[in-house]
Amino acid sequence: MTGQPTESPIESASGMADERVTQLFSLLADETRLAIILALAEASEPLNRERWNPTGTNVVSFSELRERVGVEDPGNFNYHLRKLDGEFIQQTADGYELVSAGERIVKTVISIAGFEETALPETPIDLACPHCGAPTAITHQRQRMYHLCTACDGNVFAGDQHPSGVLSGVMLDRAVLRDRSPVEIVLAQYAWKFSTFAMALDGVCLLCAGRIEGTLHACGDHETGPNGACASCGYSYEVTGQFVCTVCNHTKLWGIIPLSVIHPAGTAFCWDHGIELTFDGDDLGVLERLFELYGSSTLEVRSRNPVRVRVTLRDSGDERRLTYDETIDVVEVD
Numbered sequence: 001m002t003g004q005p006t007e008s009p010i011e012s013a014s015g016m017a018d019e020r021v022t023q024l025f026s027l028l029a030d031e032t033r034l035a036i037i038l039a040l041a042e043a044s045e046p047l048n049r050e051r052w053n054p055t056g057t058n059v060v061s062f063s064e065l066r067e068r069v070g071v072e073d074p075g076n077f078n079y080h081l082r083k084l085d086g087e088f089i090q091q092t093a094d095g096y097e098l099v100s101a102g103e104r105i106v107k108t109v110i111s112i113a114g115f116e117e118t119a120l121p122e123t124p125i126d127l128a129c130p131h132c133g134a135p136t137a138i139t140h141q142r143q144r145m146y147h148l149c150t151a152c153d154g155n156v157f158a159g160d161q162h163p164s165g166v167l168s169g170v171m172l173d174r175a176v177l178r179d180r181s182p183v184e185i186v187l188a189q190y191a192w193k194f195s196t197f198a199m200a201l202d203g204v205c206l207l208c209a210g211r212i213e214g215t216l217h218a219c220g221d222h223e224t225g226p227n228g229a230c231a232s233c234g235y236s237y238e239v240t241g242q243f244v245c246t247v248c249n250h251t252k253l254w255g256i257i258p259l260s261v262i263h264p265a266g267t268a269f270c271w272d273h274g275i276e277l278t279f280d281g282d283d284l285g286v287l288e289r290l291f292e293l294y295g296s297s298t299l300e301v302r303s304r305n306p307v308r309v310r311v312t313l314r315d316s317g318d319e320r321r322l323t324y325d326e327t328i329d330v331v332e333v334d
């Protein structure tokens with residue numbers, strides 16, 4: 001173990017936010033440099049083999065890049081490229097390409113450009129709440145996408161910071177709204193959520209690809225009130241799976257019944273019962289069927305220390321049982 005860092009990467013990263021890091025960020029406070037980074041992203045052409053390389057970045061020649069950014073003087077343009085080279089972009093034999101930090105700047109610009117108090121006011125969709133049957137709605141507020149029940153507390157008693165009745169809340173850029181109908185937006189939100197948790201179950205963080213660790217939590221005093229959420233833990237789910245990235249500390253939490261649907265045994269059960277877990281159409285049928293399945297499925301806390309739970313997925317008289325250990329590994333399927 002000699003030579004191994006004793007701090008977690010996030011601790012070392014925060015320790016590293018010294019002069020060098022602030023200097024790098026100050027480099028970006030320049031219209032031409034930001035335009036260079038965005039132009040490299042915009043020039044993406046995967047089928048152009050001159051330009052595309054196997055790691056998925058895109059090489060743009062000096063002259064084309066200069067034209068795209070609109071800087072007349074090559075000397076001045078070169079000065080700006082040199083500032084970014086090695087940190088946000090990289091020079092190759094044929095031109096320039098973005099590196100990981102540069103791609104993240106593009107993502108950040110998209111996020112910032114979409115920051116408005118309410119990008120999408122509460123909009124009704126034709127999908128009933130799985131808890132109370134009342135109509136549901138979607139909204140995008142403060143960089144978050146919500147699917148809400150218009151009557152009950154939903155899955156999460158969220159407090160004043162969030163709208164009430166949260167069935168599902170995800171931090172998503174306003175870009176999610178672009179070129180999509182309300183139905184497509186809600187489907188995109190669930191597609192994102194399912195993929196994020198599928199990666200988390202594989203131990204991979206969606207944001208940084210670092211190692212993510214799962215822990216199962218069972219509420220010791222779970223009682224859902226008339227509005228759906230438990231007074232003790234705040235969730236409608238008695239057992240939740242929590243995932244924390246060991247690199248960037250990104251954290252996710254979801255009920256263990258919905259998580260069971262992502263496990264291959266749960267996905268196969270869904271397939272056998274006509275629930276196709278795809279979200280790319282404009283039909284809310286998949287969510288209606290999923291909510292029905294969640295409602296007829298049960299969970300049993302088999303042990304508290306260590307936590308071990310069994311989920312029984314139920315549909316049309318058929319059952320599939322998945323037993324989880326405290327690290328959210330499925331240890332038994334029957």
Ligand SMILES: [Zn+2]
Nearest residue numbers: 129132149152
């Ligand atoms: Zn409801």
Ligand SMILES: [Zn+2]
Nearest residue numbers: 219222230233
């Ligand atoms: Zn509880």
Ligand SMILES: [Zn+2]
Nearest residue numbers: 205208245248
């Ligand atoms: Zn991460």
